[in-house]
Amino acid sequence: MNEDHIQSKLDAKLDAMLTGHLRQQADGEDASAARVLAALAARPLPRQHRRAWSFWPNVLLDWDFTPAWPRVAMLAGCAALGFLIGLAGLDGQFDDASATTVAAADLSSIVFESEPLTGLRP
Amino acid sequence: MDDSDEALMARIARGDEPAFRELARRHLPSALALARRITGNAADAEDVAQDALLRVWTNAPRWQPLASFRTWLTRVVVNLCLDRKRRAPWVALEAAGDIVDTAPDARARMEAGETDRRIDDAIAALPARQRAAIVLTYREGLSNADTAAMLDTSVSAIETLLVRAKQNLRRSLGDIIEK
Numbered sequence: 001m002n003e004d005h006i007q008s009k010l011d012a013k014l015d016a017m018l019t020g021h022l023r024q025q026a027d028g029e030d031a032s033a034a035r036v037l038a039a040l041a042a043r044p045l046p047r048q049h050r051r052a053w054s055f056w057p058n059v060l061l062d063w064d065f066t067p068a069w070p071r072v073a074m075l076a077g078c079a080a081l082g083f084l085i086g087l088a089g090l091d092g093q094f095d096d097a098s099a100t101t102v103a104a105a106d107l108s109s110i111v112f113e114s115e116p117l118t119g120l121r122p
Numbered sequence: 123m124d125d126s127d128e129a130l131m132a133r134i135a136r137g138d139e140p141a142f143r144e145l146a147r148r149h150l151p152s153a154l155a156l157a158r159r160i161t162g163n164a165a166d167a168e169d170v171a172q173d174a175l176l177r178v179w180t181n182a183p184r185w186q187p188l189a190s191f192r193t194w195l196t197r198v199v200v201n202l203c204l205d206r207k208r209r210a211p212w213v214a215l216e217a218a219g220d221i222v223d224t225a226p227d228a229r230a231r232m233e234a235g236e237t238d239r240r241i242d243d244a245i246a247a248l249p250a251r252q253r254a255a256i257v258l259t260y261r262e263g264l265s266n267a268d269t270a271a272m273l274d275t276s277v278s279a280i281e282t283l284l285v286r287a288k289q290n291l292r293r294s295l296g297d298i299i300e301k
Binding site: 010011013014015018019021023025030035036037039040045046047048050051 | 135137139142143146147150151154155158159164167168171172175176179180181182183184238241242245256257260261288291292295298299300
C-alpha cells in the first residue's frame with residue numbers, strides 16, 4: 001500500500017472523526033440555553049439602534065393615502081357649490097371689491113428729458 | 123401569522139419583545155453549541171450567545187435581509203468568539219477526579235469519553251482562526267466559500283487554515299486516528 005493511499009485514508013478518518021465529534025450534543029447545552037434565556041428575561045432589553053429619520057419610510061408606507069368616500073363627497077359638493085355661486089353671479093360684490101382701479105394720478109411728474117449732448121428726445 | 127425569521131426580525135425592528143424571545147428560543151441552542159465549540163468552554167459560550175442575541179435586538183432596525191438570518195447570526199457569534207481575549211483554561215484530567223461506574227459497558231464508555239476529551243483538547247489547542255475554520259466546516263457543514271465569508275477572508279486562506287489545522291490535529295491525535 002503506498003504512502004498517498006495511507007494518507008488519504010487517515011485524512012478521511014480524521015474528517016469522519018471531527019464531523020461526528022463536533023456534531024454531537026455537548027453535556028448541559030439545554031441547561032445553558034435555559035440560563036441564557038433567563039438572563040435575557042431578567043432585565044429590560046437595551047435601547048435599539050435606530051438611524052435618524054429611519055422611521056419616515058415606515059410612516060409613509062403605513063399611511064393610508066386612499067381617501068374615504070365622505071371626504072370625496074365633501075370635496076365634490078364644495079366644487080359644485082362654487083360653480084353654482086359663480087353661475088348665479090353671487091360673487092359679484094367680491095369681484096368689484098378686488099377690481100383694480102386706475103387712479104387719476106398726477107402724470108405731470110413724468111418728464112421725458114432730452115439728451116444733454118444731442119438734444120434728442122426719446 | 124408569518125413566523126419566519128425574517129418576519130420576526132421585521133417585528134423586532136418595531137420593538138416587539140415577544141417576537142425577539144421567540145427568535146431567541148429558536149436559534150439559541152445552535153448559537154450556543156457553535157460558541158461552545160469555538161471558545162472551548164460553556165461559560166464563555168453563554169456570554170457570547172447572550173451578547174449575540176442582544177446585538178440581534180439592538181441592530182434589528184438596521185438589519186437588511188441580504189442573507190438569511192441564521193447566516194448573519196452565525197457570523198455575529200463567530201466574530202464575538204474570535205474577539206474574545208480571554209480563554210478559560212481547560213480543566214486538567216486529574217482535577218476531574220475518578221467516578222466509579224459499575225455498568226457492563228463502563229470501560230468502553232470511559233474510553234469513548236477519553237477520546238472525546240482528547241479531541242476537545244486538540245481542537246482547543248488550535249489557534250483561534252484555525253479552530254473557527256474547523257468548527258464551521260465540520261460542525262456547520264459550510265463550504266470553503268461560506269466559511270471564508272464568515273471569517274472575512276479568501277477561500278485560499280481558508281484552505282490554508284484547514285490544512286494547517288488538520289496537520290496539527292493529526293499530530294495531536296495520531297494514535298487515535300491510526301487505531
